[in-house]
Amino acid sequence: xxxxxxxxxxxxxxxxxxFCNSIGILQQFASPSFxxxxxxASKTSSTVASTTPQxxxxxxxxxxxxxxxxxxxxxxxxxxxPSEESTPELQASHLRRLEAxxxxxxxxxxxxxxxxxxxxxxxxxxLHDIAECQLRMQCLQTNDHLSSLSLETNxxxxx
Numbered sequence: 001x002x003x004x005x006x007x008x009x010x011x012x013x014x015x016x017x018x019f020c021n022s023i024g025i026l027q028q029f030a031s032p033s034f035x036x037x038x039x040x041a042s043k044t045s046s047t048v049a050s051t052t053p054q055x056x057x058x059x060x061x062x063x064x065x066x067x068x069x070x071x072x073x074x075x076x077x078x079x080x081x082p083s084e085e086s087t088p089e090l091q092a093s094h095l096r097r098l099e100a101x102x103x104x105x106x107x108x109x110x111x112x113x114x115x116x117x118x119x120x121x122x123x124x125x126x127l128h129d130i131a132e133c134q135l136r137m138q139c140l141q142t143n144d145h146l147s148s149l150s151l152e153t154n155x156x157x158x159x
Contacts, residue, residue, distance in 0.1 A: 004077060004080055004081055005081075007077055008074065008077040008078065008081070011070060011073050011074045011077055012074065014070050015067065015070045015071065015074065018063060018066045018067050018070055019067070021063065022059075022060075022063035022067065025056075025059045025060075025063065029055065029056040029059070
């Protein structure tokens, strides 16, 4: 993200573009005006572009909205710039406060990570216990199945 001065310069450049484009649209859709001194020259070139008034009104509304929005953005950017009243002492105290907030946030993050690691360890132990229980159950079921097969085999051999 660009710094505030660069953003402000970009917004001012955008506003200049908006003004130039709106003047170009005005020139394109405006009806010609005749001046008494230039009447002779203008009679020879009297080609007038025919446009609907609705188009010119749409363009006027669009550029008015763009210019107003860009002006508002410029005002917001200007208000966000540091004031002249901001002394080095005020800036240093503001930085110290931000550093303290950053350290508190880092400490909270470390505590949260430790709690998360403990929970992860507990979950892994629980999953290990579940896996062991399932293996024992499968072993018991296999032994039970083998026992029943051997009983059947013994009974069949005795008959």
